[in-house]
Amino acid sequence: MSDLLDLGGKVALITGAGQNVGRQIALHFAAHRAAGVVVNDYFLDRAEAVANEIKNGGGKAIAVQADVTDLASVKEMVGKAEKAFGPIDVLVNNAGNSGADPDPDARKPFWETGPAAWDSFIRVNLYGVINCASACIPGMIERKGGRIITIISDAGRAGEAGLDVYSGAKAGAAGFMRAVARSLGRYQITANCVAIAATATPAIEARLQADPERAKKILEKYVIRRPGKPTDVANMVLFLASDASPWITGQTYPVNGGFTFAL
Template sequence: MEKQILSLKGRVCLVTGAGQGIGRQVALHFASSGADAVVVNDFHQDRADDVAEEIKAMGGQAMAISADVTDRASVNEMVSKASRELGTIGVLVNNAGNMGAKPDEVEMAPFWTASTDTWDAFLAVNLYGVLNCTSAVIPGMIEDKSGRLVTIVSDAGRVGESGLEIYSAAKAGAAGFMRGVARSMGRHGITANSVAIATTRTPGVADVTEDAERAKRMLSQYTIRRFGEPEDVANMALFLASDAASWITGQTYPVNGGFSFNL
């Protein structure tokens, strides 16, 4: 019989920031690829509930949990609850990012004039959120001698982004953390990789992607003349979470329409 190498059968998957956009699509991809269960995390409980219901309507198993990834105690509680009720987390996708749960409250100013509270808003969710969630699932993965860690970063972390210097630093830090984890966890059968994305059609960037003139100017920088779709990123996340990527670790894969190239 042909082996389905993209199947996630036997694995419980946790996706952070999964109430909309890329996280939602990753959760749906995982459910449709046979995951035993998908833990749908979001800061907003109603969003998490909606996606969990979508998965259940597909015939999958899902648990919606509201937790702030920047709060280590809250993350530990989420992972403990999910593990008790569903089984050990075998796949973690660190997707929660951008400016956190309350972007309207983040001051947008040159980094040298912005307050440290503004810096912390970027660092907390994009870097410390990754550290918190990864540290919470690692013990179970070590015990199982198996695990997949996937962190969604950004091309800003690879090539830099004017006006988003702190965000760029946080995403670069998250990717570097994944490489360190890959080094230390490989002997336990755990892989750790990152996916670096460019502009992708999500609610958070609708003001850009739906502005025809602005979109035209931006797309002139892309080899493939379209913005990304959540499915583009979810496809790579599924690959890295599956047996197809069992000998891949410590890497950062650009999914960016050719916005930048990688060797």
């Protein structure tokens, strides 16, 4: 029986893939025989470390530095990717949070700040998605096929106190993806989101370990009482990128340990 998750022949671009969830998605794709994995990060050394990890394991990868909030930078990245491996079949919009260079006031209540702080979230989580999609979609239309997967947050589905603008930006990215799905379905291009909750990156693990009582209260909100793992997210992204999901589009899949439920 053939492996439906085999990506043989597909070229994938993952933004923000120099660490954490993005890194694991890149490793998953390489392990399932992607024809080429384009590892993007704002910091080239991080992207190179992941690309080398893939190549050392026998996979094909390149590292490309680009700022997803800058359309010209994104188009240059896509050009480098296509020169190395050919047209992009899978785009994973993973770059997020408050960006590589956040405003120092980004974590304050939004009503105490202004557009400079808000832009820290909006530019990377919404415009970054739009920029990357606009650069990759024409080629997908020409070839009549493709997968676009955007990593959002449960903050974008349910809202998160203290992360108002971030929540709005992630919700905007999800709405954008639903519209893209409607626009591109006739070209056999699917567009979906994966909504994640607390995932055990080094920063989150350090916070949980530093305050066990607070960690216990946080994890009580999860039906499966642990933070997520990057592999939990990468498993769903791989499914949506593969030939196992050709008739799924315009959806948002929570991978959140039961933090919130969806119909």
